[in-house]
Amino acid sequence: MTVAADKPRRTARTPRKGKDRVRKTSFTQALNGALDLAMEKHDEMFLIGEDIAEMGGDFGVTKGLLAKYGAERVRDTPLSEAAIIGTCAGAAMVGMRPVAEIMFADFIAECYDQVVNNVAKLHYMFDGQFTAPLVIRTACGGGFGGGPHHSQSIEGWFLNVPGIVIAAPSNPVDAKGLLLASIDSDDPVLFLEHKALYRSRAEVPPEYYTTPLGKASIAREGRDVTVVAAMRMVPMALEAAETAAADGISVEVVDLRTIRPYDATTVLASASKTGRVVVANEAPRIGGLGAELSARISEECFAQLRGPVVRVDGLDTPIPFSVPLENIVLPDSDNIAVAIKAAAQY
Amino acid sequence: MTVAADKPRRTARTPRKGKDRVRKTSFTQALNGALDLAMEKHDEMFLIGEDIAEMGGDFGVTKGLLAKYGAERVRDTPLSEAAIIGTCAGAAMVGMRPVAEIMFADFIAECYDQVVNNVAKLHYMFDGQFTAPLVIRTACGGGFGGGPHHSQSIEGWFLNVPGIVIAAPSNPVDAKGLLLASIDSDDPVLFLEHKALYRSRAEVPPEYYTTPLGKASIAREGRDVTVVAAMRMVPMALEAAETAAADGISVEVVDLRTIRPYDATTVLASASKTGRVVVANEAPRIGGLGAELSARISEECFAQLRGPVVRVDGLDTPIPFSVPLENIVLPDSDNIAVAIKAAAQY
C-alpha cells in the first residue's frame, strides 16, 4: 500500500532537521524497540497480523522482528481479522501473551465481536478463571487523505465497553513505555497509534521501561485553562497553548495517555485548579471521548468551574477523501486555540 | 429458545389484569401491527432475519406476516448476521426498504462493520448517490437472567457513529409510531426494542401513524427536577417521579425516543427550566448515552444549572447471569429516586 501526501497537514511533532534525526527516535522506532524488548522478555509473547513478518507491517512497526525471532513468533495471517483476534484470545486463555496488529483501526469493526463480546468479557464472565493478556495494536486517525475507511478515530466504539483498556500515546517516549506496560498487563489492551504521529521524534531511552496504564501526564503546566487531550490532539493542544500564551493565557495540557480506564484524579485536579476546561477530541463530538470527559468534569467540578467545559471535536460526519474537505471535518490547533480563548473569556 | 423468569423484576409497564389485556395492545403487538401496515404500504419492503418467518421471531414480533406476505418478503436466513445486514444495505442501495431483525442486540457485534463502515457511510461517502432506507430491529437490554451475551444495552456502541439513526421507544404507542417512521425514513435506523418492554400494554391506535424521529416527548411534566431517559428507563423514571412526588419534588421526565440524532431542543429546554437534571441510562456509565447528555446539558445550560447533572447508569461491568448479581449491576427506579433527591437537595 503506497501512501502519499502523508505529511500531517496540521502540526504534530514533525521531524526535525538532519542532525536531529540521527539522535532522536521516531514513534515508529520507539514502538519497534518496545516490541523487541518485550519479545526478549516474554517467551510466551508472539506477534500476529497481516503483513507484519517479512514486510514489517504497513507502517514498519514490526520491521526486523521476523529475522530476529522467527516465523513461529512473528506470524503473518490472511485477511481474517476475526480469526486474528480470536487466535489472540484463545492463546491468551492458556497463558500466551499475543500482540496483534490490525492494519488500520477501521478494520477493528471486522473483529468487533471478538473484542467486545469475548476478549473484554473473558475475565469477568468466567469468574476470573481466564485472563486475556493480549494487545491489539492499530493505526488510527485522519489527516492524510485516507478517506472514510482508513482515517477513523475508533476509541468511541469502545468507550462503553467495560473490560477493555485503551492506550493512546501522544509521543515516542510514551509510545514505548505504554506499549511495554500494555504487553506486561494481564488485561486486554487496545493500543492506538495515530498515523500522524508515526514520524514524530524524541529522545527515547533505549532500555526497558514502562509508562503506567491509567495515568495521565501533565504535558504542560498552566494556571488559567486546562486542555484535556490524547494522541494527536496533544501536540495540537501544545501548539494552541503557545498561541494562547501570546495572549497572556496560561494553559495546562493534560495528556490522557490511557483512555479507558482514564485517570479521573489528574483530570479533575487540573480542572478544579483552573476552573476552565477545553476537551479536544479528533472523533465526532456526539458520544465521543469528549462527551465522557466533559460530563465527568462538569459533574465533579461543578463548584469549581467558572465556565462551561468547551468541546473541540471532529464534525459529526464520516471522513471525506478530499483533503480540503477533510481539513474542514477534523479539528486542528486553531480550533483548540479558539476554544481556549472562549473558555478563558467566559 | 425458551425464556423463563422473563418477568421484569423491577418495574416497567407490566401487564394489567385480564379485562385490561383485552382492550390494550402489547408492545410486541404494536410492533407487529406496524410491520403489517408498512408491508401493505411499501411494496419494496421486505423482512429478513433468523427465524422470523414460520416462527415469527424469537419474541413473536413478526408473527403471522409470512402467511400474509409470503416467503419472498418474509425471509428466514442462516446465522449470518453480516450477510443479513449486507443484504439489507445492497437492497436499500437499489431502492428496496428492508427491515432486518437481529435476534439479540448483542449479536450486532457480528455485523458491526456492515453497520458502521457501510450502512452509516453509504449516503455520505458516495456523495448522496445512494440512500440506505433500512431498519435494523433488535432486542436489547437486561433484567431477565440472560447473561453477558443476551442482555446488553448496545446504543453506546453506535453513539459515536454519524449517519446512523437510533430509535428507542419506551411504550407501545411510540413503538408503533417510531417503527413506521423508521421504515418511512430514507436514513438507516437501528431500532431498539427493550426486552422488558415487550409485554407492556397500552391503547394503541389501530391505524397507520408515525411518531417523528429525532423528537423527544415529555412523559411527565414537572418543575423541580428533569429526568432524561429512554426505553426501559422511562417507566422506571416515571415510577421514581411518583416516589419523589410523595416527597414534594415535582419531576419532569423527558422520553428521548430517538437517541441519535437526539432532540437537544427539548432536553435543554427542560433542563433550563428545572435547573436540576438526572440522566438515566441502563448501560455502563463510561462513554454511555448519559455521558453525552450530561456533557451537552452541562455545557449549554451552564448558567441555568443549580447543581451538577447526576448520572444513573449500569455499573461498569458486563452483565452477570445470576439474577441477584444482575440486580446489582443494572440501575432501577430506586437508584433514580435517590438521584432525584440528590439533585433536588444540592
Place this chain on the structure above:
Amino acid sequence: MDTSTLKGLYRDMWLIRAFEQGLEREFEQGNVPGMLHTGLGQEATQAALAAHLEATDAFFPDHRCHGINALAQHRHGGNGERIMAELFGRATGVCSGKGGSLHSADPTVGNFGDNAVEGSYMATVLGVALAAKMRGEPNVACAIIGDGTVGRGEFHESLNMAAIWDLPVLYACVNNGYAISMPVGEGHATADIVELAKGYGIANQQVDGNDIVEAWTAVGDAVGRIRSGEGPYFLEFKTWRWQGIFAGEFRPEAEVKYWREERDPIMLAAEALAKRGATPAELDAIEAETRDLIEEWISFAKDSPAPDPAKATADVYAGWEVAAR
C-alpha cells in the same frame, strides 16, 4: 469396543439425559433463570466427545452441552454438581453463577466455556490450538458447533487458518438438522456440512451421531490423528434434538416419532448391550443410579447460596477495581 467401555458410555449417556431432564423439570418450575437448551437426543455424540477429551485438552461447549460439561467435571474434577449449581446461578457454580448455562467454564477440566454468541469460539479455538502447537504439547482444542452455527463467517476464517497452520483443532459439528426453526438443507448450500470442510483440505468424516459405538470410534480416531500432529479434523455428527422451539414442536410428526422412538441413542445402546448379555436389571440400575446422582446435584444447587454481592463488580479488569454503586 469392549463391553465395559460400552457400559461406561451407557452410564455417561444416562448421566446426560438425567441431567437434562432434571434441569428441564426445574426450569419449568421457575427455579432456573434465563434460557434453556438441552442436549436430549444427542447423548451419544456428547458422551463420545467427552470420553476422548482429557483435562489437558480444551473444548468449547455450545448451548446444548451441559452434558459434556457435567461429564468433564464429573470425570476430571469429581464435582459435576458445580455445573448444576452454575445453571442455578449459585455461588458454588463453576463460575460462581456469573456465567450460567451459556457461559459455564472450568479450564481445570478442559472446559473453555461456551460463548452465547454462537460460533465466535470457532475463532478463539485457533489460539488455544496454536499455543499447544507452539509449546509442543499434544493437546487437542475442540470447537463444538451446531449445523446452524456453520452459517457464521468465522467458520471460514477458522477452517482456513487451522488448515494453513496445521493446528490441532477438532471441529465437532453436531448436525441435528435445524437451527432453531431453520432446516439445515435450507440454511446451507449443502445439508452435508463435511462438504464445506473438503475445500480446505481438512480431514473429515461424517458419522451417525446416535450410534455410540460409531461416534466413539470416530472421535477416538480423529483425536489420535490430531495428537500425532496431523492437523485439524472435521467430524460431522448426524443427529437430532428432542427439544423443539419454545412455541413447542414444529417438526413433522413422522420425523419426531422416528427419532424419538427408533433412533433414541440410549435405547440403541441398551439394545447393543442386551445383545452382549446385559440384563434389564443391570441397565435399569445404571439409569436409577444416575438419576439419583443428578437429584443430589440438583439439591446441592438449590441448597447453595447466591453469589457474594462483591462478585458483581469483581474481575472486570485484572489490574483495576470497578466501583460499586
Place this chain on the structure above:
Amino acid sequence: MDTSTLKGLYRDMWLIRAFEQGLEREFEQGNVPGMLHTGLGQEATQAALAAHLEATDAFFPDHRCHGINALAQHRHGGNGERIMAELFGRATGVCSGKGGSLHSADPTVGNFGDNAVEGSYMATVLGVALAAKMRGEPNVACAIIGDGTVGRGEFHESLNMAAIWDLPVLYACVNNGYAISMPVGEGHATADIVELAKGYGIANQQVDGNDIVEAWTAVGDAVGRIRSGEGPYFLEFKTWRWQGIFAGEFRPEAEVKYWREERDPIMLAAEALAKRGATPAELDAIEAETRDLIEEWISFAKDSPAPDPAKATADVYAGWEVAAR
C-alpha cells in the same frame, strides 16, 4: 471472437494501462492524495469484466479497479474523466471528491462503489442481487475480490446465501498470487480458490486472467447463465499484478520477469491481433489514442476545482442537516 471485438478489447486494455500509468506518474509527483493501488498487469481480466457488465448491472470494484470504473464511465456515461477527477479529490469527480480511489461509485453506469474494508461488499452484493431477483430483472450483481480478500468470513456467508437463494451474483475473484506480501498458497488452504466455491455447489471456472479471449469468453458465459436465472457463478482469474508493495518489489526476480515479459496481457493480445493481420502502426495508434485521452482526463482533473466546502457536512443523513463548525 471476431477481430473487431478483439480490437475493441485491446483498446480497453490500453485505456486501463494508460489510466494507471498516468495516475502513477501523478501520484509520484504528489498530485494524488491518499493511497494508490493499480490494476497494471490485470488489464485483460478487467476489460473482460467491463465488457459484459451493462449500466443496469451492478459491480462492486476493488482497490485495483480504476480501469473498470473508468471503462464503465467511458462506455455508459461518456465521461471517464470523472473517475480521474475523483482520484484527485475534485468537485467534478463521481463522488465530488468525497470517495477517492477507494470509494468511487456511480450507479448510473453500474458502479456500486468500492469499500476499502476489503471484501465487505461480498455481503452487500447479496442485497443488490436479491432485489434484482425479487423484481424479476435480469441484472447481474458482481463482486470483484482479490485472492487475499477471500480470507474474510463474509466470503463464506455470501457464497452460502447466494447459493441457497440462487441469487444472480457473479463472484469475480482476481487471483494475482498475493495479498500485499502474502502468497496465496500461504494465506489459503488452497491456491485454487475455486476449490472453496465447490463446497457451496456454485458453478465455477478457473480462467487465464491474462488471456483476453479466454477471460472475455468466460465472463460472457457466466453472465449469460446468471441472467438466465441459473444462480450464482464463481470465476477465478489467474493473473499477476505489476505493483509490488510500497517498499518496492518483493517477489522473486524470475517471477517478475516471467509475468512482465512473457505474460503481459496487452502484449499477448497484440500478438493475437498481429496474427489476425493487424499492423504495428494500427496497434501503435490505439495506444497513442488512449494515452492522449488519459492525458486529457488528467488535465481535466487537475483543472477542476476542489469540492464545495459545504460538501464536508452534506449527506450525512438524508433527513437531517449536520452542523458545520
